[in-house]
Amino acid sequence: MNITFQSINKKELPAELLRLKAELRILRKELALTHSGNLRVERNLHFLIKELLPEIKEHSEHRLLQRSDEIPSKEAHYGRNLLMPVSGLPQSPEEAAASGWDTSVSAASRKDPIGHFYQDVLPWLLWGNDTADSTDMHQRLKAFVLYGGIEAAQSHVKPQLT
Numbered sequence: 001m002n003i004t005f006q007s008i009n010k011k012e013l014p015a016e017l018l019r020l021k022a023e024l025r026i027l028r029k030e031l032a033l034t035h036s037g038n039l040r041v042e043r044n045l046h047f048l049i050k051e052l053l054p055e056i057k058e059h060s061e062h063r064l065l066q067r068s069d070e071i072p073s074k075e076a077h078y079g080r081n082l083l084m085p086v087s088g089l090p091q092s093p094e095e096a097a098a099s100g101w102d103t104s105v106s107a108a109s110r111k112d113p114i115g116h117f118y119q120d121v122l123p124w125l126l127w128g129n130d131t132a133d134s135t136d137m138h139q140r141l142k143a144f145v146l147y148g149g150i151e152a153a154q155s156h157v158k159p160q161l162t
Helices: 011-033 039-052 074-082 093-098 108-110 115-128 137-148 149-155
Strands: none
Touching: 011 039, 011 115, 011 137, 039 137, 074 115, 115 137
């Protein structure tokens, strides 16, 4: 089976950013009330804001737009399930822990956490795992910030030997 990679349409990306921005504002207020002072949560939330929603100057291109070729289209993201079925995967961190899953960051994320974020995590944040995903963007953003996040990925990156 040969599946070709199709990156996100750059014209669709600004609308997706607006959706993310609205959800991040809500999440930021929610977490300020419930997780104030939790450095891991604050770092993960800061990463999302810094990486996805920095101030955009008219004559400078947003980092997300610069990396848009790495972001799969919604169809390509859902299509990966043809190669890696998700039907048997746990649907929450709690379910994963209860069934004995290793919830540490995957090997691919350990090698290139930012690349993994753009190629797999960001599409999941935007659209879920597939058309039947019952979570909404807010729930996925909250799960990223509370249970994983870029800090977890970066903590597994092996230092380069010089």
